[in-house]
Amino acid sequence: MYDKEALTALIRHKALRFGAFTLTSGKKASYYLDGKQVTLDPNGARLIAEGILDLLVKDGLPDAIGGMSIGADPISAAVVTMSAVRGTPIAGFMVRREPKGHGTNQYIEGPVKPGDKVAIVEDVVTTGGSSIAAIERAVAFGLEVVRVIAIIDRMEGGAKTFADRGVPFASLLTIRDFGIQPPEE
Numbered sequence: 001m002y003d004k005e006a007l008t009a010l011i012r013h014k015a016l017r018f019g020a021f022t023l024t025s026g027k028k029a030s031y032y033l034d035g036k037q038v039t040l041d042p043n044g045a046r047l048i049a050e051g052i053l054d055l056l057v058k059d060g061l062p063d064a065i066g067g068m069s070i071g072a073d074p075i076s077a078a079v080v081t082m083s084a085v086r087g088t089p090i091a092g093f094m095v096r097r098e099p100k101g102h103g104t105n106q107y108i109e110g111p112v113k114p115g116d117k118v119a120i121v122e123d124v125v126t127t128g129g130s131s132i133a134a135i136e137r138a139v140a141f142g143l144e145v146v147r148v149i150a151i152i153d154r155m156e157g158g159a160k161t162f163a164d165r166g167v168p169f170a171s172l173l174t175i176r177d178f179g180i181q182p183p184e185e
Contacts, residue, residue, distance in 0.1 A: 051172040
């Protein structure tokens, strides 16, 4: 089962940095969460997969889980693997930023088909922009996006972005779990 305290401690130790940063959203920030330091850590991958699966089982398992490459790839892989271990298999998929220009030339890769219900995953949500791009590509492929799950919500507008689109959102942690007050959303 998911151990929130262990994940919080691991993120605090390996991924949370203070200083002057520019985020993917273009926003300036006094702290940065380097999600890959935890999603690519064996213990972090296990903790994240357990937490996400606990959320999914509670609200109904989708057919597949995925998100925007490269950030979502280790999350999806961990969840897919842990789902097999738990006996609740979920397929994975990747959303490319650009089609590769050969082969199937698609944005969506993996064992999914139009009509499948999917969850989009993200390491850190700020405004929700990366997840919205993944949602748009998934919907264009014919997938039904039933929710977005993040490891950490910076609480800077992402939840509202998803709510405005009618997509349920949950996160394992928020920035408040690290003693940081979010700006007013």
